[in-house]
Amino acid sequence: MCKITIFLGLFLTAGCAPSEEWWRDSFIYQIYPRSFKDSNGDGVGDINGITSKLEHLVDLNVSAFWISPFFKSPMSDFGYDISNFTDIDPIFGTLDDFSKLITKAKSLNLKVILDFVPNHSSNKHPWFQKSIQKIPPYDNYYVWRNATFVNGTRHPPNNWLSVTRGSAWTWNDVRQQYYLHQFSYFQPDLNFRSSALNQEMKDVLTFWTKRGVDGFRVDAIPQAFEDARFLDEPVKPNTGLPPDDPNTLEHIYTKNQKETYELVRSWRNHLDAMNGTRKIILTESYITLDELNQSMKYYEYGADIAFNFMFVTGFNNRSTPTDFKDGIEKWLAHMPRGNYSSNWVVDNHDNNRVSARFGKRRADQLTMLSAVLPGVGVVYYGDEIGMEDTWLSYNETVDPIGCSAGPTGYNITSRDPARTPFQWDNSTSAGFSTNKTTWLRVNPNYPILNLAAQKTVSHSHYSIFKKLVALKKKLVIKTGSVEVISVADRVLGIVRRVSGSVPVVLLINFSNGYVIFDASYQLKIPPRMTVYVSNFDSSLPEGVTINTPSLVLAPAASVILM
Ligand code: GLC
Secondary structure, eight states: OOOOOOEEEEEEOOOOOOOOTTTTTTTTEEEEEGTTTTTSSSSSSHHHHHHTHHHHHHHOOOOOEEOOOEEEEEOOTSSSSSSSSEEOTTTTTOOOHHHHHHHHHHTTEEEEEEEEEBBBTTTTTTHEEEEEOOTTTTGGOEEEOOOEETTTTTESSEEEEEEETTBEEEEEEETTTTESSOOOTTBBBBOOTSSHHHHHHHHHHHHHHTTOOOEEEEEEGGOOOOOOOOOOBBOOTTSSOOOOGGGGGHHHHHHOOOHHHHHHHHHHHHTTTTTSSEEEEEOOOOOOGHHHHHHHHHHHHTSEEEOOOIIIIOOOOOOOOOHHHHHHHHHHSSSSSSOOOOOEOOOOOOSHHHHHHHHHGTHHHHHHHHHHSSSEEEETTGGGGGGOOOOOOTTTOOOHHHHHHHHHHHHHHGGGGGOOOOOOOOSGGGGGSSSSSSOOOHHHHHHHHSSSHHSSSSSSHHHHHHHHHHHTTSHHHHEOOOOOOOTTTTTTEEEEEESSSSSEEEEEEESSEEEOOHHHHHTTOOOOOEEEEEEETOOOOOEEEEEEEGGGEEETEEEEOO
């Protein structure tokens, strides 16, 4: 049972009995399949490429990996626009290739998690084509509404806006109705009020579960249901944003509806009814710190991990130790009572990489936090070597969100910079592909920044990462109390304690100057402690025993003591 208790607002106990469930207190690694490893030289990563590199994940000692979609798709959103939920796109391989991946992963004791995209299909999906033709039962598989008319002019049924900007409705001339798309026009929303569609999507879960997967990351879950009255959403006052920006609306009718939580519960029950080990559910829902309850509810309705994106979208390089302390304590205090695990997402395919968000010198800090805090750390391919965003010109941009922002706005919205190929070594295309041309250009820093190079030195992002994964498995991290401390708003400290053993202490210097302080007094830690791991800026080399009453932290230093 995992119980979080707050004492005087200062001290949190994770109170979890150590659990044998494989996914708790572990690291889960995200693979973006186009960019991990290309096995056939076409410049795009594929399933056989992933299979050939599973030893890397074993070496890192992560428990599981989740793979962004590799299903049949026109690739308008690079796989998040699916035209067949139970087949693999030829660019990535075949179902046989997938079986080989599963077999090898099982032999290496790695768990495999797939991306389940229930909110929408591609507009090229045969279901949508039949829906346009009003062929039962597909007529009802999508959300169709009549136009409204103002002075004889046709308008969408209401003011709802898509995540990608502009109306969430597109007119279809054949069916003479609008269809809903909470994302791009080529991603029509599926209608879970249709029992036939509901069953189809359960069958998708069955299909992949029978093929041996260990869980599902559920894409864009908040958008699964909309309020059936189709009322206008309230406009937020004074946002100063253009009127087609979705952040101008309060999404009270299009996100996190009651039925959405019940849908997750129905998938939980469906997966539990199948034989074998528990299949985990990870839900993708972006919320602000004021909306934590909306995410936490996914836990209560059957998610094992409701992604916590606080480190990705909640904070940036201007955030202070106090901001982090408040956010972390808030998350822990809001965790539902019961046997639930926290989680800390470091990076993903939809956002700039951590080194771009916080600065190169601070690249490892968030992985350190995700290791020391209770629960699951969720990392993205390349985090283990400190991969950086790749600058790409507008002409090189392929992400639809980047392209639609045009030459002046693409560099803010494009997700391509964080999706460039994994940098394995200093050979052609960083060892990602034998092809010199890859779907996105390899970062030019690859001759220096690559896995092979980092393996040859004793201290690197890679060596730090491996130590962090090992740390996650320690009893004090699994079961210890949690204290989050801001020292003069310059240093963030996390202390994990269990009685009878040395605490684990993470210290992060947020400032650009040296900080000298009495950590022993401020954090109530022993006067002499050993440096377990430290980042490059630290003046505290690993393995050395130091005096905590006169601790010196170099600018941007991060260090874990025990
Ligand atoms: C999720 C995915 C993102 C995709 C969107 C639409 O947010 O992470 O990559 O574009 O859903 O499927």
